[in-house]
Amino acid sequence: QVQLQESGPGLVKPSQTLSLTCIVSGGSIWSxxxxxxxxxxxxxxxxxxxxxxxxxxxxxxNPSLKSRVTISVDTSKNQFSxxxxxxxxxxxxxxxxxxxxxxxxxFDAFDIWGQGTMVAVSS
Amino acid sequence: EIVLTQSPxxxxxxxxxxxxxxxxxSQSVSSTITSxxxxxxxxxxxxxxxxxxxxSRATGIPDRFSGSGSGTDFTLTISRLEPEDFAVYYCQQYGxxxxxxxxxxTKVEIK
Numbered sequence: 001q002v003q004l005q006e007s008g009p010g011l012v013k014p015s016q017t018l019s020l021t022c023i024v025s026g027g028s029i030w031s032x033x034x035x036x037x038x039x040x041x042x043x044x045x046x047x048x049x050x051x052x053x054x055x056x057x058x059x060x061x062n063p064s065l066k067s068r069v070t071i072s073v074d075t076s077k078n079q080f081s082x083x084x085x086x087x088x089x090x091x092x093x094x095x096x097x098x099x100x101x102x103x104x105x106x107f108d109a110f111d112i113w114g115q116g117t118m119v120a121v122s123s
Numbered sequence: 124e125i126v127l128t129q130s131p132x133x134x135x136x137x138x139x140x141x142x143x144x145x146x147x148x149s150q151s152v153s154s155t156i157t158s159x160x161x162x163x164x165x166x167x168x169x170x171x172x173x174x175x176x177x178x179s180r181a182t183g184i185p186d187r188f189s190g191s192g193s194g195t196d197f198t199l200t201i202s203r204l205e206p207e208d209f210a211v212y213y214c215q216q217y218g219x220x221x222x223x224x225x226x227x228x229t230k231v232e233i234k
Binding site: 045046047048049062063064096098101107108109110111113114115116 | 124158160168169170171172175176181182213215217218219221222223224225226227228
């Protein structure tokens, strides 16, 4: 059973870069060609899709965040990462990594989620 | 971007009652008919997939949960509320060509 675990700093200063990693266990990040994804949940609000990356590269970003987001994959470590630049208080959220239900579908429902990591933005 | 509006914001019901949650999309996208999902979320936990493809139950989801809808209007029905069903529910569309979006959530609370 594939499991996901986010890791990274819980506090980032305004204008700096938020960096998170999602470690994939119980299966290879190469298997079946999934779009490994990042989402976030703003405090007391709904969910927002950030972007995703195919196991061989080829990231896709939400147009609303595209200018600040980079998603990369490290198959040797079975993990993928998120970088969000120039953060502000509006970026404080719980960040989740997730795997979609179906392989090779960039947009899909998500059946596997990490537990989430809370990131605060403050000087 | 397709905006999803969920109603009501809060639903106060008793165990054993029927819950009907609605989600309306700002535009109809032909693939949205089958590209619609529902999630349940409890405090401190990630969302749990309940329904995908508008009406298909995810693995392990009891049959008291059902999804329906077409065009711009979609519904999640919980036939008889169990104590563990009191949570926040989110809808999601993944039929758009540009991005996927979620609704703002409906909280189902104990009356």
